[in-house]
Amino acid sequence: MQIPFVDLKMQYASIKEEVLVEISQVLDGMQLFLGKNVRALESDYAAYCNTEFAIGVSSGTDALHIALRACGLGPGDEVITVSHTFIATVEAIILTGAKPVLIDIDPETYNMDPGQLEKAITPKTKAIIPVHIYGQPADMDPIIEIARAHNLKIIEDACQAHGAAYKGRRTGSMGDAGCFSFYFTKNLGAYGEGGIVTTSDPEIADRCRMARDHGQNAKYHHAMIGINGRLDEIQAAVLRIKLRHLDDWLEQRRLLAQTYNSSLYQDYIVPEEMPWAKHVYHLYVIRTPERDRLREYLESKGVASGMHYPIPVHLQKAWRACRGPELSLPVTEKITQEIISLPMYPELTIEEVDYVCNCVNEFNKSALGVDATK
Numbered sequence: 001m002q003i004p005f006v007d008l009k010m011q012y013a014s015i016k017e018e019v020l021v022e023i024s025q026v027l028d029g030m031q032l033f034l035g036k037n038v039r040a041l042e043s044d045y046a047a048y049c050n051t052e053f054a055i056g057v058s059s060g061t062d063a064l065h066i067a068l069r070a071c072g073l074g075p076g077d078e079v080i081t082v083s084h085t086f087i088a089t090v091e092a093i094i095l096t097g098a099k100p101v102l103i104d105i106d107p108e109t110y111n112m113d114p115g116q117l118e119k120a121i122t123p124k125t126k127a128i129i130p131v132h133i134y135g136q137p138a139d140m141d142p143i144i145e146i147a148r149a150h151n152l153k154i155i156e157d158a159c160q161a162h163g164a165a166y167k168g169r170r171t172g173s174m175g176d177a178g179c180f181s182f183y184f185t186k187n188l189g190a191y192g193e194g195g196i197v198t199t200s201d202p203e204i205a206d207r208c209r210m211a212r213d214h215g216q217n218a219k220y221h222h223a224m225i226g227i228n229g230r231l232d233e234i235q236a237a238v239l240r241i242k243l244r245h246l247d248d249w250l251e252q253r254r255l256l257a258q259t260y261n262s263s264l265y266q267d268y269i270v271p272e273e274m275p276w277a278k279h280v281y282h283l284y285v286i287r288t289p290e291r292d293r294l295r296e297y298l299e300s301k302g303v304a305s306g307m308h309y310p311i312p313v314h315l316q317k318a319w320r321a322c323r324g325p326e327l328s329l330p331v332t333e334k335i336t337q338e339i340i341s342l343p344m345y346p347e348l349t350i351e352e353v354d355y356v357c358n359c360v361n362e363f364n365k366s367a368l369g370v371d372a373t374k
């Protein structure tokens with residue numbers, strides 16, 4: 001059996017007719033940017049997240065950059081986030097001229113450890129970016145409490161967590177702004193690049209709208225320095241169709257995750273859904289000290305896997321290049337050696353998950369000589 005890490009062809013086949021009709025209408029109209037599809041997606045997505053506003057932008061990276069700018073972040077400011085994330089979270093901070101301050105994560109959720117926050121706060125701290133990694137929300141209540149006490153903005157990096165919830169609240173609705181990626185492999189993915197910022201603050205929404213379009217508030221009137229961060233109409237039309245299916249696709253991911261959890265041997269550390277969380281399993285990540293050997297074994301059995309992420313930001317060459325300080329983040333450093341992401345997409349069948357589990361368990365038995373049946 002050959003099992004890819006992600007297969008987008010089946011999903012496309014299920015919505016192909018609708019997608020082609022909508023794309024063709026956009027091309028017939030030749031309004032290619034910031035038109036009626038972007039406006040409709042913005043209102044659909046704001047309703048989905050329970051926020052007042054959503055602002056379509058050109059990627060998750062730009063969503064973060066634009067939201068930070070809109071919240072007034074710039075040179076001289078510090079922003080606290082995690083090292084265990086895709087580098088875009090940190091890049092966006094650096095792009096504004098602010099300084100990223102990286103803290104460690106919780107060993108169970110792999111999200112920001114709120115216990116590390118207070119000691120990272122200085123008089124220059126202006127914002128916190130919790131990252132809802134793999135699709136499980138960070139523990140937001142203590143983060144919100146600390147942010148309020150120190151008058152800090154919260155910008156949620158929800159790029160991996162469309163539709164996830166914390167104590168019933170949707171990701172993207174808990175901070176001052178929420179940032180989502182529509183990278184094509186995300187739970188809600190465009191057929192190209194895209195992203196969106198959610199907020200219920202009218203001033204932040206206005207500034208995001210300006211920042212994504214060169215700071216314009218009217219044609220050739222630039223009220224602030226912005227970027228070219230616009231979302232295009234073709235992507236917005238595709239995303240509107242996909243948004244209608246999102247909840248069904250998320251339920252399927254959750255079912256597959258349960259199947260993995262109940263079939264894998266207990267030697268593996270499987271993801272735990274926190275009592276306060278609705279996890280949407282953008283990635284299904286397990287841990288084993290034998291990660292590299294397991295990956296090779298799975299490859300020999302036709303099963304693709306991934307690592308999200310093998311090198312934390314504070315150990316990247318780019319971090320040193322921009323004079324990031326030397327840091328010791330023990331939890332981050334340990335788990336990045338052990339994490340492996342198994343195939344996860346809504347069209348994966350239970351039989352295929354069973355096959356992956358058999359291979360993973362077989363590795364435990366044959367390669368390691370351990371038979372730790374559940």
Ligand SMILES: Cc1ncc(COP(=O)(O)O)c(C=O)c1O
Pocket residue numbers: 059060061062085086088089131157159160180181182183194195
């Ligand atoms: C946690 C996180 N933040 C930010 C991004 C950046 O999103 P994009 O690739 O759309 O720029 C991603 C996407 O990979 C991500 O996973």
